[in-house]
Amino acid sequence: MTNLIKQIEHLNNQSQHQEAASVAVDVLGIVIKKDWLKYDYHFVDDNVKRNIFKIKIVKNGKSFSFNFGQSIKEGVNKPTSYDVLACLQKYEVGTFENFCANFGYNEDSRKGEKIYKAVSKEFANMKKLFSDEELEILALIQ
Numbered sequence: 493m494t495n496l497i498k499q500i501e502h503l504n505n506q507s508q509h510q511e512a513a514s515v516a517v518d519v520l521g522i523v524i525k526k527d528w529l530k531y532d533y534h535f536v537d538d539n540v541k542r543n544i545f546k547i548k549i550v551k552n553g554k555s556f557s558f559n560f561g562q563s564i565k566e567g568v569n570k571p572t573s574y575d576v577l578a579c580l581q582k583y584e585v586g587t588f589e590n591f592c593a594n595f596g597y598n599e600d601s602r603k604g605e606k607i608y609k610a611v612s613k614e615f616a617n618m619k620k621l622f623s624d625e626e627l628e629i630l631a632l633i634q
Contacts, residue, residue, distance in 0.1 A: 493625055493629065496515070496516070496519050496629060497628075497629060497632065499512075499515055500512045500515060500516060500629065500632045500633070501632060503515065504632060509574050509578075509633070510572055510573075510574045512574070512632065512633060513572070513573040513574035513577050513578070513633050514573055514574075516573075516577065516629060516630060516632075516633055517573050517577075520551070520622075520626055520629065520630075521551060521552065522549060522550070522551050522573075523549070523550040523551070524547065524548070524549055524550075524573055524576055524577075525547070525548040525549075525550065526545050526546075526547055526560075526570045526571055526576070527545060527546045527548075528543060528544075528545055528546075528568070528570070529544045529545055529546045529559060530543075530544050531543055531544070532544055534559065534561025535561060536603065538561075540564055542561050542562055542563070542564055543561075543562045543566075543567060543568050544559050544560065544561050544562070545559070545560045545562060545570065545571060546558075546559060546560075547559070547560045547571070547576055549576070549621065551621045551622065552621075554620060554621050555621070556617040556618075556620065556621065558614070560575075560576065560579070562575075574633065577630060577633040578633050578634055580614065580618060580630070581611050581614045581615040581618060582615075582618060582627045582628075582630050582631040583615070583627075583631065584615060585608065585611050585612055585615060588604075588605065588608050591604075591608045591611070592604055592608075618630075
């Protein structure tokens, strides 16, 4: 895995982020399925509709799915492997208090609590698919 880390770091240093993500997908045996779902508001604060895709990540017969709000600029283009991998939570977020302190949320915020729960759930799903070492490699995709 050391060679893979070096290869991804080299590609990142060359601003070849799409290529780095493709290498990680290939070497780690990840399948990313991307299906258009709808045109709608995706984020809580959205004031413009965007294309939303259903993403399914598959590895070794295990999978998890989530909705992905494509950037307005990209329109109907399917998200790339880089787009998907870069947005996923690859680290434990800790307690709600730590999360709020690190990401600027108020501990009394229902919105902050909702986001904390979603991020924690996403990380739990990532832990089901990937080893700690694989998560470290995926953390290089940012």
